[in-house]
Amino acid sequence: MLTKILDKKLGSSIFTGRQIISMLMPLIMDSFFVFGIGVLTTAMISSSSQESVAAISLVGPLYMMVYAINNAISAGGTVVVAMFKGKGETERVKEAAGQLIVGLPLCSLAACILLVLCANPMIRFLFHGMEETILVKAEHYLIGVAISAVFLSVYMSGFAVFRGLGETKKCLHLSILINVLHFVASFVFINILKLDIMGSALSLNLARLVGGMAAVLMLISKKSSIEIRPRHVFRIDWRIQKEIFRIGIPCGMEQLFMNGGAMLVQVYIAKLGTASVAANAVSNSIFSVLYAAPSAVATLAVTIVGQCIGAGEKKLARRYGRSMVWLCTVLVLLSLAIGMPCIPLLLKLYQAQAETVPMIYRVLIIAAVSMPFFWGASSVLPSVMRSAGDASYASYFSLVTMWVVRVGLGYLMAIPMGLGLEGVWIAMCIEWAVKTVAFGLRFHGEKWLAHSDRMDKM
Numbered sequence: 001m002l003t004k005i006l007d008k009k010l011g012s013s014i015f016t017g018r019q020i021i022s023m024l025m026p027l028i029m030d031s032f033f034v035f036g037i038g039v040l041t042t043a044m045i046s047s048s049s050q051e052s053v054a055a056i057s058l059v060g061p062l063y064m065m066v067y068a069i070n071n072a073i074s075a076g077g078t079v080v081v082a083m084f085k086g087k088g089e090t091e092r093v094k095e096a097a098g099q100l101i102v103g104l105p106l107c108s109l110a111a112c113i114l115l116v117l118c119a120n121p122m123i124r125f126l127f128h129g130m131e132e133t134i135l136v137k138a139e140h141y142l143i144g145v146a147i148s149a150v151f152l153s154v155y156m157s158g159f160a161v162f163r164g165l166g167e168t169k170k171c172l173h174l175s176i177l178i179n180v181l182h183f184v185a186s187f188v189f190i191n192i193l194k195l196d197i198m199g200s201a202l203s204l205n206l207a208r209l210v211g212g213m214a215a216v217l218m219l220i221s222k223k224s225s226i227e228i229r230p231r232h233v234f235r236i237d238w239r240i241q242k243e244i245f246r247i248g249i250p251c252g253m254e255q256l257f258m259n260g261g262a263m264l265v266q267v268y269i270a271k272l273g274t275a276s277v278a279a280n281a282v283s284n285s286i287f288s289v290l291y292a293a294p295s296a297v298a299t300l301a302v303t304i305v306g307q308c309i310g311a312g313e314k315k316l317a318r319r320y321g322r323s324m325v326w327l328c329t330v331l332v333l334l335s336l337a338i339g340m341p342c343i344p345l346l347l348k349l350y351q352a353q354a355e356t357v358p359m360i361y362r363v364l365i366i367a368a369v370s371m372p373f374f375w376g377a378s379s380v381l382p383s384v385m386r387s388a389g390d391a392s393y394a395s396y397f398s399l400v401t402m403w404v405v406r407v408g409l410g411y412l413m414a415i416p417m418g419l420g421l422e423g424v425w426i427a428m429c430i431e432w433a434v435k436t437v438a439f440g441l442r443f444h445g446e447k448w449l450a451h452s453d454r455m456d457k458m
Contacts, residue, residue, distance in 0.1 A: 010323055012316055014086075014308060023303065024327075026172035027296035032289075044190045044200075052197045054274055055137035057281035058127055058266055062142055065260070066111045066149040073104045074160035076248030079306050079387055080240060081164030086310020090226070092240075097161040097219065098232030099240045101154070108153035115146040126263065130270055137197045144201025151208035158215025165225065166303045170218060178211035247391045254395035261407040265424060268411055276421045279356035283363045283425075286346050290339045290368070294376065297328040298383040305387035314449050321384040321443060328376035336368050363425040374432035381439035390448035397438055405431040 010017040077100035084092040123139045130138075155178060162170040185206050189199030219228045269280055301324040308317040343364065347357060382394035406427050413423030442448055 009326070010320075012319070014311060014313065014316065015304065020300070020304065023166050023168045024296060024300050026168040027299050028293045028331075030168075030172050030175040031292035031296045044186055051131065051134050051274075052137055053281050054130070054277045055134050055141055055197060056200070057277055057284075058123075058130070058134070058138045058270070059142045059145070060262075060266070060281075062115070062122060062126075062263060063145045063149070064262070066108065066115055066146055067152075069111050070104060070108050070149060070153045070156050072251040072254075073107060073244065073248040074100065074156045075251050075302070075386065076244040076246070076391075077104070077157070078160045078164040078302050079247050079389070080243050081161055082166075082303050082306025082387065083310035085165055086307035093165070094226050094228055094232045095237055096164075096240050096244070097157075097226060097228050098235075099237055099244060100160060101157045101216070101219070101228070102233050102236075103241060103244065104157045105150060105153045108150050112146045112150050116143050119143050119146070126267055127270055131274070134274075141197050141201050144198065145204055148201070148204040148208045151205065151212045154212030155208055155215045158212075158219050161219065161226070163299065163303060164306065166307070167225065168300075168303075174211060174215055174218070177214055178207045181210055182207035247386060247389060250391040250395035251386065254399045257399050257403070261402045264407050265410060268415055269421065269424060272414070272420055275353065275355045276359065278353065279359040279363070280421055280424070282347070282356065283360050283421075286343060286360070286364060287367055289346070290335050290364075290371070291332070291375065291379075293335050294328045294331040295379065297324050297331060297376075298380045300324065301380055301383040302387045305384050309388050317384075317388060317449065318443075321381065324380045324384060325377050328380045329372065332371050332376055336371060340364075340368060359421050362422050366422060366425045366429060370429035370432060374429065374436045377440060378432045378435035381443050382435075385439070385442065385448045388449055390442075390450075393442060393448065394439070398435065401431050401434050401438075405434055 010020045077096065080096045081093055081100075084096055119139050119142045123135055123142065127135060127138065155174065159171055159174055162168070162174075182203050185203035186200055189195045189202050193199060195202065218224060219226070221227070266277070266280075269276055301321070304320050304324065305317045308314075308320060343361070347360065382398060385391070385394045406424075409430065410424045410427035413419045413427055414421065417423060419426065
């Protein structure tokens with residue numbers, strides 16, 4: 001019965017319903033590993049001090065600028081690999097994978113150097129009102145995670161290739177390796193060696209170094225489905241690089257400026273006091289568990305829609321766009337039904353201070369009420385459009401709503417209107433609603449599909 005429902009809703013001439021679910025399940029497990037380990041490691045840091053939690057929260061948007069570059073370029077690589085896979089051009093898949101492996105780490109290295117050199121002045125300029133202990137911890141942590149981003153870029157290159165191929169089980173294996181190693185190393189460095197916030201940075205570097213090495217070995221192995229060779233890596237194909245960056249740059253600019261906006265949000269949250277900063281950090285970490293499974297659908301949409309576009313099936317690409325939004329919304333409802341009752345247990349893991357607990361509950365309830373209506377479409381439809389090469393609209397509109405709604409309206413609601421942290425989260429939910437309407441209108445038109453014709457010329 002379930003198989004018939006899945007085939008009716010998700011099956012087609014390219015994929016069966018069972019194939020799609022078999023690709024989705026490893027992605028869901030991967031998301032839970034990533035976010036779950038994040039919860040546990042943040043809980044370990046919480047046991048050290050509230051100042052350490054606040055420092056990590058402050059550094060997050062700054063570090064995410066480097067991560068944004070990695071993520072954007074890898075997303076462009078995933079789309080190109082998926083399209084070549086859909087066209088059945090195995091050699092071009094290998095070439096695209098090779099170009100991603102060389103391009104992504106070089107870009108990440110440049111961004112990392114800049115961030116490390118500017119760590120001290122940036123931290124002290126942006127957060128000069130915070131306690132000295134928090135500023136020192138934030139500077140040290142920023143340097144540590146910036147270095148780890150170089151290792152992460154190698155890992156993400158391999159991950160992006162396997163994601164584009166639809167080989168999500170290999171993605172899961174890589175994710176298990178890097179996240180379990182991160183957790184074990186965090187336990188040793190933080191709980192046993194008592195290295196506090198630097199223990200978290202050291203564990204990230206170790207896990208990402210090993211993960212990057214494993215990803216490269218999986219790509220060059222004779223057991224690999226593509227078996228990349230040095231000629232695919234050390235010969236620059238400017239057409240492929242141009243297409244990867246054409247898709248990745250708008251996404252990268254979006255994420256850079258969005259994290260810049262998130263950094264400004266952190267600045268005015270910091271004005272609300274250390275308790276609000278810590279409450280926001282814990283709330284974001286718990287919320288990441290709630291959207292772990294639904295976010296996997298946005299990742300899957302890149303592979304599914306990208307391969308449909310590569311195969312020339314535009315109508316099927318549109319149909320799968322709708323199906324991915326439906327699937328994401330179903331998972332949102334399941335996640336809320338299972339996750340919300342578990343919040344008291346998660347708060348015990350964080351050892352949350354009594355003054356932060358009411359704030360945490362209030363902002364999570366605000367998000368939970370809005371998620372079923374707006375989170376699915378606002379998260380999945382941009383991935384669907386990028387899969388067809390329509391990267392600019394999705395990125396630039398997301399950027400505008402971030403700065404106008406989340407940053408601008410969030411500030412007005414948090415500070416002048418006196419709503420505090422709750423105002424920031426209400427603005428975030430309004431942003432989801434605006435994006436749902438705008439992306440829905442774009443998706444029902446034809447412009448987002450017109451960009452896919454570029455792939456035929458490669």
